[in-house]
Amino acid sequence: MNKKIIVSAAMFLVVSLVIVLSGCKDAAKETNTTTTSAKSKNEVAKPVYASEVIPFFDHWSLILGDGSNAGIANNFESKDFFYTVNDGNNDWIVFKTPNGGNTHGTSNNTRTELAQTKKWYPKTADDKLTATLKVMNVSATGDARVAASHAVVVGQIHSADNHENEPLKIFYKKFPGHTKGSVFWHYEINTAGDDNSVRWDFSSAVWGNNFSFVGTEANTPPEEPEEGIALGEEFSYVIEVKDGIMSLKFISEGHETKTFTKNLIKSEYTTTADIPEQTQKLFVPIGQDGVERKNAYAGEGCFFKLGAYNQTNGKSPEINKNWCSGAETHGGDIQKQYKDGNYAEVWFKTATITVSDSAVSNQGYFTKNDKIK
Incomplete structure (x- = not known):
């Protein structure tokens, strides 16, 4: 070859x-x-915990919408009440709570809410809470004549002492069929004397209407507010208490920035003649006609709260026409309420807290038997 x-x-x-x-x-x-x-x-993607979105959870104790106390919520989530979502741009913490279910303490209302674990005193305070949020849902049902229907509280100052009243509650409220809702804030008097059942709130509008704007019939809401805030629309609040004065600031793109101040250590409601007209119409007819102690909240330990405190419940308006909504609760079945819109849901993007040196530890205050309104 x-x-x-x-x-x-x-x-x-x-x-x-x-x-x-x-x-x-x-x-x-x-x-x-x-x-x-x-x-x-x-x-499986690693979950993003709320404590990674807003890293201040060492300062808070978490109550869930079933009445349970989750405690310090670092690296914690609950698929029904407290978790995170991403809207394509940012991570948000979701606070979700039904109209009806097991409530915490003596309250008629469910909440998924953080409570500050240290208390401070208004007279010596230099304390601040800020938050940016959007309300995604309020109850689909409720008597339109009841002031608390279709509302959720998204921030508070609460007293830890004596009557345990609330010098501040920040509300969002939107009636069914409306595009825009209202943001307003309340001051609750720190009642003089032992009978706290006569206490009342005074409501101030931020954008839209105040608490007192109600419907003429159970299913007939008042007119929609022209300058209101829609579901899913961002807004921010700043709460600062220094030397006895509470300063509030509300900010939202496309809306006028609003500011307010309130003295927390000197009352303006010490006689029946001081009771405002709004209160005369809303609270006095149902027997809530008290007056406030002269030094208001001076000497009382206070703390911040943040989250979704649902103001719509299933109790009959005959019990209290301001606070009992007669809304659908499906006998406390949470999933049924979530399915047909009978819940409150609030998303928080950012929040900060500044606590003065005078603040004292309040650890252990929040237990299942505590009275928290």
């Missing part, structure tokens, strides 16, 4: 073998890549 033919055949065989081996190697690479890709798709 010709030597050239033999060499050429040998070379052909070597080249062919190299090509085959190379092809096998590439196929193996493809197989490995596919396997890795499939593994990546099947991996």
